[in-house]
Amino acid sequence: MMEAVANTMNMTLRRLPPWAVYPLGALPALWIVWLTLTGGIGVDPVAGIEQRLGYDAMYFLIGGLAISPLRRLTGINLIRYRRQIGLVAFAYVVLHMLSWFTLDMGLWWRQALGDLYKRPYLLFGISALVLLVPLAVTSNNASVRRLGPRWRRLHWLVYPAVLLGVVHYLWQFKVIPQSGWFWFGLTLALLGLRLWWGARRRMTAWRPRSKA
Numbered sequence: 001m002m003e004a005v006a007n008t009m010n011m012t013l014r015r016l017p018p019w020a021v022y023p024l025g026a027l028p029a030l031w032i033v034w035l036t037l038t039g040g041i042g043v044d045p046v047a048g049i050e051q052r053l054g055y056d057a058m059y060f061l062i063g064g065l066a067i068s069p070l071r072r073l074t075g076i077n078l079i080r081y082r083r084q085i086g087l088v089a090f091a092y093v094v095l096h097m098l099s100w101f102t103l104d105m106g107l108w109w110r111q112a113l114g115d116l117y118k119r120p121y122l123l124f125g126i127s128a129l130v131l132l133v134p135l136a137v138t139s140n141n142a143s144v145r146r147l148g149p150r151w152r153r154l155h156w157l158v159y160p161a162v163l164l165g166v167v168h169y170l171w172q173f174k175v176i177p178q179s180g181w182f183w184f185g186l187t188l189a190l191l192g193l194r195l196w197w198g199a200r201r202r203m204t205a206w207r208p209r210s211k212a
């Protein structure tokens with residue numbers, strides 16, 4: 001049953017070129033623009049924009065992490081969209097950070113530094129962004145070729161980056177809501193699966209051959 005669903009989905013997805021992820025990925029940002037222009041963003045538009053961009057960043061980041069497990073567990077194959085999804089996620093993290101620095105801090109470095117001191121969880125968000133920069137920079141074919149096996153190792157940074165981003169998000173609550181636990185649990189589960197599969201692959205590769 002699952003195999004049939006996966007096959008149908010994969011056949012349908014074959015018609016969607018990877019570049020289509022970019023216009024699709026821009027839709028949440030356009031929605032934020034629409035809400036801002038029509039007054040639907042909330043009583044505090046700056047916070048509304050900032051928070052929505054943060055959520056979109058988190059959804060795309062976690063979505064990107066889920067691609068491999070989704071294929072292994074269900075057969076649904078989104079691997080060829082992974083790079084584009086990762087870049088869209090990165091764009092949202094950058095826009096989220098910029099919304100804070102421009103709209104919230106008014107481009108004032110002093111105020112921004114003061115805010116970082118006052119709300120240390122912002123440093124977790126910034127650390128996540130810093131870890132994502134080398135991944136975005138090396139997401140092109142030339143870098144994959146040039147770095148060889150080191151590329152894969154470098155892209156492991158996505159796991160601590162997402163974890164830092166999610167901790168940054170959770171830290172803002174006095175009482176963490178159910179949705180917060182859900183995103184945290186999902187991130188840990190995706191991380192756990194990756195570690196488990198990685199360890200199993202290494203164990204199989206290193207198992208001493210029996211002398212037959």
Ligand code: HEM
Pocket residue numbers: 047050051052054055057058061093096097100122124125126127128129161162164165166168169172
């Ligand atoms: C992977 C990186 C990041 C993720 C996943 C992320 C996610 C989020 C989410 C989901 C929220 C909304 C929380 C809520 O109010 O319900 C948020 C808020 C916020 N984030 Fe991030 N963020 C990231 C990086 C950053 C960076 C680099 C900055 C820059 C300093 C930043 C600054 C903020 C600020 C100022 C808020 C609003 C806090 C408030 O409402 O007072 N974030 N973030």
